[in-house]
Amino acid sequence: MSAVLQIKAIKEKSKYGFEELLRARGIDLPPLSIETLQVNITKLCNQVCRHCHVDASPQRREMLSPEGVAKCLELLEKHPQITKLDITGGAPELHPGFDAFVERAVALGKHVMVRHNLTVQLDGHPQSGESKAYLPKFFAKNRVEVISSLPYHQEYFTDAQRGSGVFRKSMEAMRRLNKVGYGVEGSGLLLNLVYNPVGPYLPAAQAGLEADYKRELRARFGLVFNSLFTITNMPINRFKLHLDKSGQFEAYMEKLLAAFNPAAAAGVMCRSLISVGHDGRIYDCDFNQMLEMDAVDAKRKKLTIFDFDFGRALERPIQFGDHCFGCTAGAGSSCGGATV
Amino acid sequence: MSNYYESEDLKKFGDIGQHAKALADDFFKYYGNVTGTDGALSKREKALIALAVSHAQKCPYCIDAYTTQCLETGANPEQMMEAVHVAAVMQAGITLVHSVQMQNHLKKLVL
Numbered sequence: 001m002s003a004v005l006q007i008k009a010i011k012e013k014s015k016y017g018f019e020e021l022l023r024a025r026g027i028d029l030p031p032l033s034i035e036t037l038q039v040n041i042t043k044l045c046n047q048v049c050r051h052c053h054v055d056a057s058p059q060r061r062e063m064l065s066p067e068g069v070a071k072c073l074e075l076l077e078k079h080p081q082i083t084k085l086d087i088t089g090g091a092p093e094l095h096p097g098f099d100a101f102v103e104r105a106v107a108l109g110k111h112v113m114v115r116h117n118l119t120v121q122l123d124g125h126p127q128s129g130e131s132k133a134y135l136p137k138f139f140a141k142n143r144v145e146v147i148s149s150l151p152y153h154q155e156y157f158t159d160a161q162r163g164s165g166v167f168r169k170s171m172e173a174m175r176r177l178n179k180v181g182y183g184v185e186g187s188g189l190l191l192n193l194v195y196n197p198v199g200p201y202l203p204a205a206q207a208g209l210e211a212d213y214k215r216e217l218r219a220r221f222g223l224v225f226n227s228l229f230t231i232t233n234m235p236i237n238r239f240k241l242h243l244d245k246s247g248q249f250e251a252y253m254e255k256l257l258a259a260f261n262p263a264a265a266a267g268v269m270c271r272s273l274i275s276v277g278h279d280g281r282i283y284d285c286d287f288n289q290m291l292e293m294d295a296v297d298a299k300r301k302k303l304t305i306f307d308f309d310f311g312r313a314l315e316r317p318i319q320f321g322d323h324c325f326g327c328t329a330g331a332g333s334s335c336g337g338a339t340v
Numbered sequence: 341m342s343n344y345y346e347s348e349d350l351k352k353f354g355d356i357g358q359h360a361k362a363l364a365d366d367f368f369k370y371y372g373n374v375t376g377t378d379g380a381l382s383k384r385e386k387a388l389i390a391l392a393v394s395h396a397q398k399c400p401y402c403i404d405a406y407t408t409q410c411l412e413t414g415a416n417p418e419q420m421m422e423a424v425h426v427a428a429v430m431q432a433g434i435t436l437v438h439s440v441q442m443q444n445h446l447k448k449l450v451l
Binding site: 152154156157197198199201202203204205208209212 | 382383384408411412413414416417418
């Protein structure tokens with residue numbers, strides 16, 4: 001029996017009334033554009049992080065099919081308005097078509113971002129054992145933006161969230177990325193880090209934390225990076241299970257609700273991206289994807305990459321739930337960090 | 341109520357305005373101005389001071405609140421434990437420095 005329990009997506013009841021609050025405040029949040037195509041190409045991961053909203057693990061098997069990858073590339077080619085491809089997972093590098101997907105999107109002139117967990121460079125493929133040590137050079141050759149989670153500049157918080165030994169491996173992986181130019185001033189190779197709180201509390205101010213990370217990582221490990229993105233933990237799936245088990249769910253929701261910030265609401269990422277799942281279904285964001293809240297057009301028809309129409313997608317009513325309080329609390333939260 | 345301190349009661353802090361609203365409003369404004377903003381001290385430094393005071397004053401509400409506040413301002417467990425040690429050593433020092441008074445009196449009493 002697997003040591004990792006797969007958690008079925010739990011549909012939330014709207015107990016906290018996110019949409020009601022928007023209405024009461026007169027806040028309307030239609031899509032503004034579709035600049036980013038975010039694609040979750042696999043739930044397979046070499047790590048089992050305690051807060052992971054994807055419930056990713058070495059046991060997962062979900063992969064975007066070759067037809068799905070081709071359709072995403074076709075969609076990128078056809079729509080110049082979509083300038084960015086954000087590839088996520090799981091550990092997206094474990095998808096057999098990852099390298100080709102990156103290369104072809106780069107050839108289309110798209111800005112490609114990879115949500116790279118660092119440790120996969122050292123761990124390799126958890127099922128086949130295939131080495132992933134080539135990744136720093138591959139990333140540099142294709143000049144992709146690398147975005148990597150590092151919950152703190154010390155071992156204690158990092159290993160508590162991401163597993164024993166992850167901090168040490170992350171430092172080595174960052175050293176390898178720095179060696180090929182990532183994060184190094186003047187190289188143009190972007191290495192951005194992601195901070196997540198290691199529990200049910202809000203992130204510290206992004207700028208101050210970034211300064212701490214830069215000072216500490218340089219002084220203690222000689223490592224450099226470009227920017228730090230602070231991201232709030234969403235009260236869904238694996239993190240919600242932890243909150244429920246520890247009796248902290250309601251207190252966390254109340255914290256998010258009390259910190260609701262209309263300016264952060266205006267900047268939510270779902271207004272400028274769409275998220276694609278491993279089966280080609282389209283969602284308003286990666287969190288909605290994990291809750292299986294499909295994006296729908298104005299006639300409530302579900303959107304997929306296989307019958308994609310830019311106009312229909314742009315006119316869609318964004319699907320909100322109580323987890324959205326995570327993106328609107330305090331300084332806001334998105335895949336690119338704070339929004340305010 | 342089964343205990344003198346209930347963690348749920350922390351949420352009722354705002355209720356101190358009952359029967360004395362103007363004074364409570366003054367207090368919360370002052371409280372927010374002191375602890376809620378970066379000034380000559382950062383919010384993190386203020387949170388660490390407050391955590392130390394919480395221990396010295398043995399306030400469970402404050403310990404919970406400022407443990408969270410320390411994390412939300414980017415402090416780490418080493419900094420938080422050092423802050424508690426500052427509180428502890430101050431209390432020990434305050435006790436010990438009073439021995440000077442004891443010695444002064446001892447000298448007066450002993451022939």
